[in-house]
Amino acid sequence: MPDIDSVRRALTDALGADAVLADPLSLRLYARDASLVEGNASVVVLPTTVEQIQDAMRIAAGHGMPVVPRGSGTGLAGAATPIDDAVVIVTSKMDRIIEVRTEDRLAWVEPGLFNLDLSTALAPLGWTYAPDPSSQQVSSIGGNVNTNAGGPHCLAYGVTSAHVLAVDVVLPDGELVRLGSEAPEAAGYDLRGVVVGSEGTLGVVSRVCVRLTPIPPAVRTMLLDFAAVEDCAATVSDIIARGVIPAALEMMDQGIVRAVEAFVHAGYPTDAAAVLLVELDGLAAGVEAQAREVEGAARANRVGTIRVAADAGERALLWKGRKSAFGAIARIAPHYHLHDCVVPRARLVEILAGVYEIADRHDLIVTNVFHAGDGNLHPLFSFDRNVPGTLERVLRASDELVRMCVEAGGALSGEHGIGLEKRDFMPLMFGEDDLGAQACVRAAFDPDGRMNPKKVLPDGARCGEFALAAAGTDAAAAAADALPEGTWI
Amino acid sequence: MDLIHPHTKADVAEALREASEAGRRVLPVGGRRHMDRGNPTEVDAELWTTMLDRVTAYDPAEMLAVVEGGMRIGDLAAMLSEHNQEWPVDAPSDATVGGVIAAGVSSPRRLKVGLMRDTVAELELATGDGRLVRSGARTVKNVTGYDVHRLATGSLGTLGVIVQVALKTRPLPAATATLVTSSGGIAMAEALLAEVPLPAAVVAEPDRVTLRLEGWPDEIDEQSAAAYAVAELTSVPSFEVAWPDTQNVVEATVPPSRLRDLVGTAHAWTALAGVGLAWLGAADEAELARIRETASALGGIAPVVRGSGGLGDTSLPAPEVQRRLKAAFDPAGIMAPGRFWGGI
Numbered sequence: 001m002p003d004i005d006s007v008r009r010a011l012t013d014a015l016g017a018d019a020v021l022a023d024p025l026s027l028r029l030y031a032r033d034a035s036l037v038e039g040n041a042s043v044v045v046l047p048t049t050v051e052q053i054q055d056a057m058r059i060a061a062g063h064g065m066p067v068v069p070r071g072s073g074t075g076l077a078g079a080a081t082p083i084d085d086a087v088v089i090v091t092s093k094m095d096r097i098i099e100v101r102t103e104d105r106l107a108w109v110e111p112g113l114f115n116l117d118l119s120t121a122l123a124p125l126g127w128t129y130a131p132d133p134s135s136q137q138v139s140s141i142g143g144n145v146n147t148n149a150g151g152p153h154c155l156a157y158g159v160t161s162a163h164v165l166a167v168d169v170v171l172p173d174g175e176l177v178r179l180g181s182e183a184p185e186a187a188g189y190d191l192r193g194v195v196v197g198s199e200g201t202l203g204v205v206s207r208v209c210v211r212l213t214p215i216p217p218a219v220r221t222m223l224l225d226f227a228a229v230e231d232c233a234a235t236v237s238d239i240i241a242r243g244v245i246p247a248a249l250e251m252m253d254q255g256i257v258r259a260v261e262a263f264v265h266a267g268y269p270t271d272a273a274a275v276l277l278v279e280l281d282g283l284a285a286g287v288e289a290q291a292r293e294v295e296g297a298a299r300a301n302r303v304g305t306i307r308v309a310a311d312a313g314e315r316a317l318l319w320k321g322r323k324s325a326f327g328a329i330a331r332i333a334p335h336y337h338l339h340d341c342v343v344p345r346a347r348l349v350e351i352l353a354g355v356y357e358i359a360d361r362h363d364l365i366v367t368n369v370f371h372a373g374d375g376n377l378h379p380l381f382s383f384d385r386n387v388p389g390t391l392e393r394v395l396r397a398s399d400e401l402v403r404m405c406v407e408a409g410g411a412l413s414g415e416h417g418i419g420l421e422k423r424d425f426m427p428l429m430f431g432e433d434d435l436g437a438q439a440c441v442r443a444a445f446d447p448d449g450r451m452n453p454k455k456v457l458p459d460g461a462r463c464g465e466f467a468l469a470a471a472g473t474d475a476a477a478a479a480a481d482a483l484p485e486g487t488w489i
Numbered sequence: 490m491d492l493i494h495p496h497t498k499a500d501v502a503e504a505l506r507e508a509s510e511a512g513r514r515v516l517p518v519g520g521r522r523h524m525d526r527g528n529p530t531e532v533d534a535e536l537w538t539t540m541l542d543r544v545t546a547y548d549p550a551e552m553l554a555v556v557e558g559g560m561r562i563g564d565l566a567a568m569l570s571e572h573n574q575e576w577p578v579d580a581p582s583d584a585t586v587g588g589v590i591a592a593g594v595s596s597p598r599r600l601k602v603g604l605m606r607d608t609v610a611e612l613e614l615a616t617g618d619g620r621l622v623r624s625g626a627r628t629v630k631n632v633t634g635y636d637v638h639r640l641a642t643g644s645l646g647t648l649g650v651i652v653q654v655a656l657k658t659r660p661l662p663a664a665t666a667t668l669v670t671s672s673g674g675i676a677m678a679e680a681l682l683a684e685v686p687l688p689a690a691v692v693a694e695p696d697r698v699t700l701r702l703e704g705w706p707d708e709i710d711e712q713s714a715a716a717y718a719v720a721e722l723t724s725v726p727s728f729e730v731a732w733p734d735t736q737n738v739v740e741a742t743v744p745p746s747r748l749r750d751l752v753g754t755a756h757a758w759t760a761l762a763g764v765g766l767a768w769l770g771a772a773d774e775a776e777l778a779r780i781r782e783t784a785s786a787l788g789g790i791a792p793v794v795r796g797s798g799g800l801g802d803t804s805l806p807a808p809e810v811q812r813r814l815k816a817a818f819d820p821a822g823i824m825a826p827g828r829f830w831g832g833i
Contacts, residue, residue, distance in 0.1 A: 103746035105763070148632045159630060162607045177807040183742040183789035184604075184765050185593070187803040187830045188811050189648075193606065193639030197632050217686055237550055243573060243660035283686055285707030289663075342628040344551050374630040375551075411626035412633040422633075429626065429633055437622040438635040440817035444810050456634065463817060 002063045004042045004085060010063070011045055011087075014055040019046050030088045033073040033080035036337060036391075037420050038488055041068070042085035048093045050168065050176060050206040057204065058174035060087045066450045067172070069200040071112060071143030074135040076338055077419030079147065079199040079455050086452075089204055091142050097121055098207070105212045106165055106182060111142025111205050115149075118210070127212040130157035133415070134323050142205045148197030150415035152248040152322065153279070155373040157213060159415065161196040168207035169195055172446045182209060194441055199417050200452040202445040216281035219247075220291055221309040221318050224298050225272035229253065231301040232274035233348040236372040238297035239278070240345065244290045248279040249373030250322055253352075256329070256367040256380070263328035266321040272304060276372065277322055325369045326380070332365060333382035337394050339401055343410035345375040354404050355379045362397040376414035377405070403428065418456045426458050435461040491534035498541060498557070498615060498652035505650065506619025508534065509821040515617075516825045517646040519559060519585030523592035526792065527645040527828035528799035538587050541652055546627075549574060552658045553610060553627055558587025558651040574658040577602035579730070587651035593643025597730045600763055601689035601703055602659065605642070611655035612638030614648065617819025627655045640814060647829040648818040662703035666713060668722040670698040675749045677720060678762035685715045691762040692730055693748075698762075701728045733757035735770030737796030739780050742766045743789035750787055754779060765789070771798065805831040 012020045021027070021044040032038040042065070047053045060067045066086040073080055082088050094110035097118065101107065102125055109118060115136035118129045132151035133139055139149070145167060150159045157163075166180030180192030195202050226232040232251055239246065252260070252268075252275050261268040268275060276298075280290045295306060309315035329336055343351050352368065359366035359381065370377045379401060383390045402412060406428045413422060426435060438456075440463035445451070493508075493515070495501045508515050514532040518524075519539065538559035545555040549572035556565060563582025569575050579596045580589045590612070595605040611625035614637070624637035641651055670677055678693035681700055685691075690701040700722065702712045716722055732738045735757055743751050745765035752758045757770035769791075771777040777793070781801050784791040792800045805811055808831055815822075815833050827833070 101744075101746070104744040104765070106744070150630055150632075154630065158603060158607055159632075161636075162603060171807065171810075175807075177810075179806055181742075181788070181790075182744040183787075184595075184599075185740075185742040185790060186806075187790050187800070188805045188807075189814055189829075190606065190639045190643055191807060191810060193642070194636055197636060214687065240552065241550055243663065245660065283704070283708045283711050285711045286705045289705035289707055342626070342630055344548070344628065346548070346550050371630070375628060376630050409627060411628045411631040414628070414630040415632055417632050418634065426634060430623070433620045434623050434637075435634075437616070437620070437637050437818070438624070441635045441637060441640070441814065444813035444817060445807075447813070 002065050007059065007063045007065055007087065008043050010059045011043060011056060014059060015045060015047060015052050019048065019052060020044070021046070030070065030090065031082065033070070033075040033078060035076050035078040035081060035419065035421055037078040037081045039081045039083040040085060041082040041088045044088045044090060046090050046093050050170070053089060053170045053204050053206050054174045054176060056087065056089055057170050057172060060450065061173050064450070066453050068452050069146070069204045071140035071146070072138050074139040075143065075147060075417065075419065076340065077413070077417045077421040079417050079419035079452065081420060083454055091140065091204070100125065102127055102212060104182060106209055107212060108207060108209050109141055111140060111145070111208060113141050115139055115141060115144055122212060123215065126215055128215050129210050130163055130213045131160045134326065141208050141210070145196050145205050145208055146198060146200050147415065147417045150371065150374070150376065152250050152371060155249055155371065156245050156247045161193060163211045163213070164192065164196050164208060165211050166209035167192055167195055167205050169203040170206050171203045172448065172451050176206065180209065197417070199419060199456050201442055201455055202451060218284040218287040219279065219281045219315065220287050221315040222278045222291070222294065223268070223307040223318055224276040224278065225269040225304040226274050226276070226302065227272065227304060228302070229274045229352060230349050232276055233352065233372065235276060235298050235301045235303065236348065237345055238300060239294055240373065242293040242297055244293045246278050246290070246294070246373060247281040248277065249371070250277040251275070251370055251372035252277070252322070252325070253368040256325055256369045259328040259331055259367060260321045260325055262331060264320050264324055266317045268321050269305065277318060322369065329367060329380060329382055333384050335383050335385045337381045337383070337398060339377065339379045339398060340413050340416035341377055341402060341405035341410055342414035343375050343377065343405050343408045347408050348372060348375060351377065351405065351408055355401065358397050358400050358404070362393045364393060364397055371414070374414060375410070420455060423456055423458050436463060439463040493534050493536040494540060495536070496540050498613065498621060501536070501541070501615040501650050501652050502619045502621050504536060505615055505617055508823050509618045512821060512823065514823045514826055517591070517650045519588030520561060520581070520583045522581050522584035523588055523594070525795050526592050527825070528832065530825045530828040532825065536650060538585060538650060544568065545653060552629070553655050554658055555627060555653065555655045556586055557653050558585065560586045562586065562589065569658055570661065573661045575661050576608065576656050576658050578605050586654060586656070590642050590651055590654065591644055591646050597692060597761055598689040598701060598703070601687070606639065608657040609638050609642055609654055610657050612641055612651060613653040614641050614650065615652050616649040617821060617824040621652070625655065629657065645828050646825045647815065647833060649824060664704060664706040664709045666702040666709045667725050667728040668700045668702070668713065668716055669725050670720045670722055673697045675752060675760065675762065678760070680719050681716060682763045684719045685712050688712065693760045693762050695758065699728070730759060732759055732768040732795065733770035735772065737771040737777065737798060738794055739769045739771050739777060739791045739798070740766065740794040741769055741780060741784040741789060741791040743784055743787040747787040751783060754783060768794070800830050803830065
């Protein structure tokens with residue numbers, strides 16, 4: 001059993017008292033991320049330099065302590081929830097833009113920098129950082145890297161991985177390595193590519209070299225409303241079939257539209273069964289051509305009205321409706337459980353019907369806002385966890401939802417990650433050898449298994465032996481019962 | 490030299506399992522288009538993937554094609570173009586899908602179409618010790634588990650054989666144009682890059698610059714007008730990127746603004762402006778050494794892609810992690826030994 005007091009003392013000696021928190025309130029604050037799962041930390045470290053991250057990692061290694069890296073804590077899958085009295089390394093204080101080199105189409109940033117702050121700083125130069133998760137006002141680039149974050153604009157531009165040229169990573173033993181390169185190719189296996197999306201299980205990302213994207217000269221944002229959900233979903237497929245890849249293609253159902261409209265007053269049509277937010281960008285002439293195709297697809301599918309944002313102000317308002325969806329639903333009930341799974345685009349309608357059916361059966365309120373172009377659903381259950389039995393119903397419904405999406409040829413997560421919440425569903429998608437290989441990737445970086453243990457892979461997935469525990473068969477209980485000891489919902 | 494020519498992915502796994510047990514060294518071979526990449530390797534057998542050429546699934550509406558690793562690029566392109574789509578890599582038509590992925594080759598049009606590595610949605614690898622390992626998913630977007638396929642991409646066959654992949658396709662552009670200047674150089678290319686919005690490629694050579702435009706017809710007009718304001722250009726019918734006509738060609742990559750310094754000392758070169766990649770002719774070992782020294786000083790690498798010379802002795806980041814990965818996938822060390830960076 002590691003001596004927690006001596007770990008705290010060593011960290012305080014090395015990093016200074018300002019950088020180390022161990023009081024009960026702080027430990028409680030950092031005991032969870034934005035998921036439902038709560039764990040426990042033994043000490044929280046707030047480094048301000050790469051060297052301090054290395055010091056903290058060496059001390060943790062010396063004491064055999066598990067380490068959980070954390071950015072803003074907006075993750076929804078429990079990847080930043082500490083377990084086993086872990087040392088939590090929070091990168092929030094490292095939030096500088098180190099350098100911007102538009103001539104090389106790159107910028108170096110610290111991991112704690114907020115996503116939106118980077119794009120705001122780049123905008124006057126005519127460049128942007130393309131990934132734009134809905135949490136972008138408060139989520140950090142380091143966290144985005146660790147979850148391989150998406151966002152509405154990833155339909156045309158690709159997810160975080162396509163925009164990360166290199167990462168500096170502090171390995172579990174404290175060694176600092178640069179993976180990837182400012183140049184377009186790098187020597188060796190693409191370790192950068194596996195660190196992106198690794199949910200803090202391979203090391204601590206201490207610096208990020210991001211790819212800059214030129215801001216397109218023209219943008220058009222359109223809001224389309226439909227009297228039938230099926231028509232809305234069919235429009236999504238038809239737009240793609242016409243060879244148009246919109247910058248964003250977002251669908252919202254009536255429940256979420258009503259919540260959002262009451263919240264931001266963007267003029268969303270509350271009587272529509274579903275709305276589609278379409279953003280086109282590129283050269284002015286190209287945007288015009290794409291808009292003709294989008295209108296054609298929408299009219300062929302009985303669109304109601306097509307509202308085109310007249311100026312930047314109106315565009316911002318339409319997007320505010322989309323991006324504040326999760327704030328808006330707080331009006332429905334005090335708690336929510338937000339899902340994230342991906343299905344083939346062509347099956348959106350049937351999956352959506354399935355989502356409503358599951359919610360009905362478990363007597364839950366569900367609203368839907370999602371990246372329709374990517375087939376990435378975000379069903380959102382609203383509930384009050386203080387009402388006895390409610391949380392259990394939410395978890396049971398969630399379980400059915402995940403299975404439905406995977407059975408439809410989809411994936412467990414499109415952008416939120418696996419963390420604790422979905423690790424026991426991994427055998428739904430992967431066999432023993434697949435999970436064994438994934439365990440090998442992890443072990444190659446972290447032979448002692450101290451980096452964010454028990455996340456992503458189910459218990460029993462091991463490199464070499466391929467001993468995998470029986471997959472959670474009875475679902476219902478799985479979500480709650482399979483949680484590691486020391487965590488609770 | 491023995492030949493292994495399997496019919497199915499299970500056969501591939503079986504053959505590799507046996508080879509591992511026997512300590513028989515294997516080089517995976519597709520269309521023989523990327524054979525000069527990597528360091529020289531001595532093997533006992535070649536494993537030909539070319540009979541693994543089936544289409545598992547192709548749904549144009551999902552923009553995903555699931556094909557076996559030995560499928561020829563030309564066959565894939567023909568199938569996709571029937572639905573006005575492409576897998577944007579611009580590899581020779583007799584190269585194989587698995588070969589292109591293992592070689593880690595991206596399109597010269599990458600300013601527009603992105604990197605090849607980001608188009609591999611799912612990949613199944615027959616590992617050196619004969620397991621079939623799948624990662625990723627057949628969806629546009631996916632963050633489920635570790636991206637083992639990222640390691641296979643660019644691995645030069647040293648972890649296993651790529652037996653099946655799900656590829657993200659994209660719509661073929663409605664219109665294209667290829668415009669060529671009458672004078673060359675990096676400065677001319679950078680001037681075009683600065684003035685022409687969102688080009689697909691700006692290819693610089695000593696005596697000309699080729700501008701590739703792809704998009705909607707009106708867009709091409711707008712871009713062309715911007716280009717004509719910078720230079721005199723002639724339209725040509727097709728877009729081809731030619732490497733220097735030399736026996737040895739190095740593919741050097743540096744941060745984009747350092748291209749000028751990279752090609753400065755070379756006698757023959759073709760460069761992708763805005764990307765930071767140049768193919769340089771290396772007449773002899775001395776010139777190869779000079780190119781490598783320059784690329785390294787500029788923060789890049791310079792592997793040989795045609796002729797001899799291998800990858801060079803660039804130091805590997807996290808070498809222990811790289812070696813552990815190799816050992817995990819190919820414990821007997823039979824897959825193209827020594828071909829990879831760092832002698833892996």
